[in-house]
Amino acid sequence: MPSQLHDLIANGGFCKPASFSHVEGSFPLDEALEQALPKSFTLLSATPFAKSDFSITGRLDGRILPDSSPKSYFVKCASGDEGRMMLEGEHASLRAIEAASPGLVPGVVGFGEFKSRPLGHSIYFLVEDFLELRKPSVPDPDEFAARIVGMHLGGKSPEGKFGFPIPTCDGPLPHPVAWQESWSAFYATLLRSRVRLDAEACGSWPELERAAEQIVSKVVPRLLGSLTWRGKPIQPSLIHGDLWDANVGTLQTGETIIYDAGSYYAHNEMELGIWRVIYAETLGASAYKEAYLRLCPPAEPANEWDDRNRLYSLKCNLNWSATDPGIITRTIAYNDMCYLCEKYAPLDGIAKYDPSKDPTVNPIAQ
Secondary structure (H helix, E strand, O other): OHHHHHHHHHOOOOOOOHHHOOOEOOOOOOHHHHHHOOOOEEEEEEEEOOOOOOOEEEEEEEEEOOOOEEEEEEEEEEEHHHHHHHHHHHHHHHHHHHHHOOOOOOOEEEEEEOOOOOOOOOEEEEEEEOOOEOOOOOOOHHHHHHHHHHHHHHOEOOOOOEEOOOOOEEOOEEOOOOOEOOHHHHHHHHHHHHHHHHHHHHOOOHHHHHHHHHHHHHHHHHHHOOOEEOOEEOOOEEEOOOOOHHHEEEEOOOOEEEOOOOOEEEOHHHHHHHHHOOOOOOOOOHHHHHHHHHHOOOOEOHHHHHHHHHHHHHHHHHHHHHHOOOOOHHHHHHHHHHHHHHHHOOOOOOOOOOHHHOOOOOHHHO
């Protein structure tokens, strides 16, 4: 419903609370948002800022005591049950990442619900510190890898299992995050959810669905069922959950910052699956993968790392297809399924893997 929120802003459909009558700008304000901001902060302007496909985003500028120095916050708003799940999940994700790796995400100020309902639906908000980023905001591979490895190794599951305490999202699509002892079982559930959502958005593709069932029932247990790291079974690690170019930047100091998280506790290598997707033009460069693996070597069997990476990219490619029907990631995912089936669990009735459709082999396939 972001477009309706944008229209409401454009048409002056939000009434400012009396306490905000002095505030310039058109971004929506509400008493609940006022209460979430620090009492020492005086808001002077609220303006739309940046662009989001699934929410509206703004910048709050003002001054903060004791010295009345300038201070800015970044705010997101989304509506309905979907909006609540997205923003509440991001709020919990950012707090978990901050605890695991301080300074890696913007400081979280608050999450809440507007008291007003101009669309007839609840409107939710998330407020964070506003950070000035370098332009271009491309992270140094070694510094970036060190921060991400720190998050992965520092973020321990409170349950000792794979999952997350509350639902989180990749875009608007919820992750199934119920706690599971087995990473293989957790990933099978996650991948099945993306196959279903892709079919709902794009229509049935029987060959893809047949290949996906073979992946879930045969390939996932084969590749993920007995992974070890440094001689022990893999442990759940906190991941960002949607770590691609658009959600990464660098501060003026050169330090990495990440945002728009939809976290869960996973096999740490799951994080790198999205770096294989064609839209990860920066993080897809080999320098980032190599820098990460120098600090955090692959799980064993190490020689199957790339096949696991391909397997993990299926979730990411199908998630993209489900939110933007008609894009090429659906075809790429199916071709990758065919590759994995041919290698680990041959199946009749699906296509042969075609290297010309694999962007990791043939860049023209993008």
